[in-house]
Amino acid sequence: MKRILLYSSLIFVALASGCVPTTVSPVVAAGPEGTFTGQFMYFHLHSKTGVVDTTKANIQLQMEQSTGFKVTGDTATVHAGSFGSYIVNTAYNNIDFLDNTYPTTGTPTKLHLNGVYAYSYDGTILKMVAYSPFDTLTYFYTLKRTGN
Numbered sequence: 001m002k003r004i005l006l007y008s009s010l011i012f013v014a015l016a017s018g019c020v021p022t023t024v025s026p027v028v029a030a031g032p033e034g035t036f037t038g039q040f041m042y043f044h045l046h047s048k049t050g051v052v053d054t055t056k057a058n059i060q061l062q063m064e065q066s067t068g069f070k071v072t073g074d075t076a077t078v079h080a081g082s083f084g085s086y087i088v089n090t091a092y093n094n095i096d097f098l099d100n101t102y103p104t105t106g107t108p109t110k111l112h113l114n115g116v117y118a119y120s121y122d123g124t125i126l127k128m129v130a131y132s133p134f135d136t137l138t139y140f141y142t143l144k145r146t147g148n
Contacts, residue, residue, distance in 0.1 A: 031090055032063055033064055034147055035062050037059075040059050040079050041140040043140070059141075059143075069085070070083040078110060084099040096117075125142070
C-alpha cells in the first residue's frame with residue numbers, strides 16, 4: 001500500500017510539474033542603427049502605358065534611436081533631405097519613419113523618408129522597400145553601414 005501511495009505521488013508530481021507556467025524572456029533583435037550610405041531607387045509604373053520610370057540618388061541615412069534619423073547626400077532633385085523619429089518593429093521587420101519636414105498640406109516636390117518600410121538588415125547591409133497604395137510607385141533603399 002505504501003508503494004502504491006509513493007508511486008502515485010511521484011506520478012502526480014511529474015504530471016503537475018507540466019502545468020506550472022514558465023516564463024520565457026523574448027529575444028529582442030537589434031534594429032539598424034548607425035550611418036548608412038547607398039542608393040535610393042524610385043520606380044514608377046505608368047498605369048496607362050505600362051512604361052516604368054526609374055530614378056536614382058545616392059543618400060546617407062543616420063539612424064540613432066535616441067536622436068532619430070537624418071537623410072543627407074544627393075537631396076537636390078529626387079529625394080528630400082529630412083529628419084525625424086522612427087520606430088523599429090523587429091517582429092514584423094518594418095520601420096515607421098515620422099518625417100518632421102514632410103509637408104502637412106499639398107504634394108511634396110521631392111520624395112521623403114516617411115511612412116512604413118519593410119526592411120532587412122544583416123548588420124552591414126540595410127535594405128528597405130515601400131509601395132504606394134496604388135501599386136504604381138515603389139521605393140527601394142540599398143544602404144551599407146559606414147559608421148556608428
